[in-house]
Amino acid sequence: MLLTAGALRVAPLQGEMTLSFLGRIADGYGLTVRSLLSSVTEVAGQQGVVGALQGDSEVFLNAAARDRVAALCRVPHVGLRRALPTWTREEPPGPSKERPTARFRNGVETVAAWGPACPGCVAARTGRVAPARVYLAAHQRVCPRHRCWLMGVPGIEGRVVGLAGCPEVVQAQADHRRLMRRSPVAASAFQVAEAVTAWWWAQVWPEERLWAMRLEAAMPAGEDPQRWRILARDLVTYPETVALAALLASRVWRLRVAAGGGGHLPYRLADVPCVPSELGGTLGS
Incomplete structure (x- = not known):
């Protein structure tokens, strides 16, 4: 029936x-x-x-x-x-x-990256407030209309995190999408940049303040701070990941690095002194 x-x-x-x-x-x-x-x-x-x-x-x-x-x-x-x-x-x-x-x-080996659909967009599309899950590429994690981060959390439906206190995260997605349109190597550059910022995130930087402020600004009320630090890494580091990806995808910059290394693959930052200075300029540090 x-x-x-x-x-x-x-x-x-x-x-x-x-x-x-x-x-x-x-x-x-x-x-x-x-x-x-x-x-x-x-x-x-x-x-x-x-x-x-x-x-x-x-x-x-x-x-x-x-x-x-x-x-x-x-x-x-x-x-x-x-x-x-x-x-x-x-x-x-x-x-x-x-x-x-x-x-x-089940599992990341067979199921692509996903997250919760924006509740506001679901309600506008269906006329009902109901949870839904969508596939999300790296440049689709932010709903710019409702200014929220669509966070995939293993084992649950996911989290929708408001970004009222983090406008730079919303802007970063616009920059990311523009990079994806313009550069054929944008996707691979972003993957490398994610690995780099994930390593930075795991280090102890007593002088670093920006990520700590962003972490606190995005944290939902009642959330456990230690758990939140684990869940929020990609959100907190996203603007810097996009900025680094744009630098890595730049053909001009890659040629400059090659020239600085004498045409050889550099093994140390000291071999290419332009890298630390340009990274600092790009990331505003």
Whole structure:
């Protein structure tokens, strides 16, 4: 009855995780997502759900299961395929192609980076305040409209952190997106920059004040300070990571470093004295 009725139309959010979308459908029918999947995959009293549902799970559906979900949510396949990045990414094997099958995948090895969808944007899009999870690239962590950081936290839905006290974090995402448009090496430069700022974060710098102030400004009321320091690293270091990535992606700067090293790969900062000075200028220190 549930599958044939299609009484509720539930549209996906752009970039939404398939499991999050199914969770919103289930909520509309007063079900758990596991119960919904049992119904979607049921044939002759047997369900085709494989794997364990965990806090970092994503679900993959075969074609037969996708047909049932499309009928249930009353959204054409083309719309689901356009909005949901993993809608057709994997065909979990079942006893036959005609039998609907769902498979849970867990962990960073198989599930791409994700975080909570901005609640304000979800409410504007759906007319309801409901939690949702979306895939987030490194340059999509900030909702500029509602000025919040969309923080993925392993094992839970994630955290939405207000950035009223950290306008530089909002600006950093605009800079990051501009860098992504202009430089073909921006993504790899950002990965290197993240590794560098993560190492800086792990050090003890008694004279450093900016990150400490940003950490405190973004901390939600009632949060444990020690836990928050672990969770907030990427947020706190984001402006400096973007600035460093822009420097690393600069062809002019890379040529200057090569010239300073005499055309050889430098092994020490002393080999390229321009690096510390330009880093200091870029990061304002």
